[in-house]
Amino acid sequence: MFWKKDPSVVWERKNIDDIDFSRLNVAIIGGTGGIGRAISRELAQRNASVVVVGQTFKDEEMKDKIKFIKADLSLVSECKRISHCDEIPYEKLTHLIFTTGIFASRQRQATSEGLEKDMAVSYLSRYIIFHDVAKRLGIARAKKDNLPKVFIAGFPGNGQVGDPNNLNSDEKKYNAYTTHMNTVAANESLVLDAKDRYANIDTFGLNPGLIKTSIRSNLLGSDSYLGRITEWIISWTCQSAEVYAKTICALMMSPAIESRSGTMFSNKGDAILPTPGLTKDVVEKFMESSELLVEKALQNQSSSTSSNE
Template sequence: MESKTILITGSTDGIGKVTAKALAKQGHTVIIHGRNLNKAKTVCAEIKSETGNEKIDFVVADLFLLADVQRMAGDFKKKYERLDVLINNAGAMFGKDRETTKEGLEKTMALNLFSPFLLTQLLLEILAKSPAARIINVSSSAHAMSGVPNLNDIQLTKNYSLGSAYGQSKLYLIWVTQYLAEELKKTGFNNITANSLHPGTIKTEFGQNADKGFIINLLFKLSMLFAVTPEQGAENTIYLATSKDVENITGRYFANKKVAKPNPKYYSAENEKIIWDYCMQIVQPYLNR
């Protein structure tokens, strides 16, 4: 297998870390991302030791802050001339009360949608240098349980609930991935594919620390009884990152290493463009490459 340069956000623990280790074992150059410098260094050393692959590096950034995403992308481009695979894995579910970042953005949308959107835009120029680049956005089947999206209030300033915030952020991530795939075709970037995926319900610490309210907390704990291991959950991401079967497939949503159909209930080309344009408006101040 040809060695690839792969960047994985949110990869110092959970499914992201498992993905990084598996790709490192295959001999790829893997750049992990974390929020904490010491943890990123530790995980980097751990992956090198366990896999025997010295081509492991790390970047540090707070993906809640678009300014930090911009800084991280700049640092990455100074160090690496090309990128073959971008895996936007970082994501989270938050508590029952609406919270905003230091930049004034709703936290769920900031991390799960705006951050990967911006990072992808900023790294397109070095993805374009790869003969066959892949953008992989980790979504969730929870997109089907998002409730009715209010496209006039995308950041849920009026009717916030954690379920709506998380589900809609993952729904919109699927939509912008589809839109990006078409934009890449139109602009002649036929060497870059963009796909999204559902990794499964994973047995990790994901979402278990936030206070979601008694009923949601209980349901979340019960769902863990049917969850798969991080190793099983990472299989879909690893497949999309490396398999020759998906070389020319773009704009699709995957589950269990197969093309699946995202929930069409609220989809329209018009709604998809509204979300794309809104994301572009949010990230515009940070797009000076």
């Protein structure tokens, strides 16, 4: 990993068993798998109120503690439904966490709204939901001594500047790695933009490093030999999602991150510096291109609806 530590943000690592999570009200978009699921289980076991959004709920035995909302977040229409869903108490939330993700496949995949699938799931879904709910996030939370907090998982601080002019991977020859790294740069830009855009929210980037999950299955195949050996190596050389989740849950509650919006955190929870090439101009360009892409998807959706009528 190539990130550099940010010495200006240091937090005390408290034992997670000594932290009271009972006043937390958390929504985890992408909380049905991998890292998001591990965080949701950790928080729910510690009496936080937890809502997860994803495709398939795998924690039936915890359904009295974790509320599940099903959605296909590759679709802009579905993201809009989720950002206006009454079952997610955005006004009361203390924390909103984004862990939705896939890895771009070898051949470009497009959604029915004409979006490259990795960009749609791993970045644009976050852009849409975050921007739609930001003004009302946490305004009715029980205790107002801390700002509501948004955590955006990705791969920040690793030097990826992406290409905001090719957000849909349709302007240049398609490459899965380049496409995924564009989602990485876009997510880091989302954090850097939110720091200035939303004074009412603290927004943070999370870089989990490598963790054994399902994230690479869209690229390597869910049951291929390469996929299995890759995840096996990662499981032996890197921390588990459950260990990482404990670090992130403790980090979420640390007073040291209060008003430190825009900070990124490494796999060990250390504050790290943002990618130097993501200047204000580049970040603005990512936000402009995101808005245009959302409009394009909505247009594609309405023209396909009217042609079906």
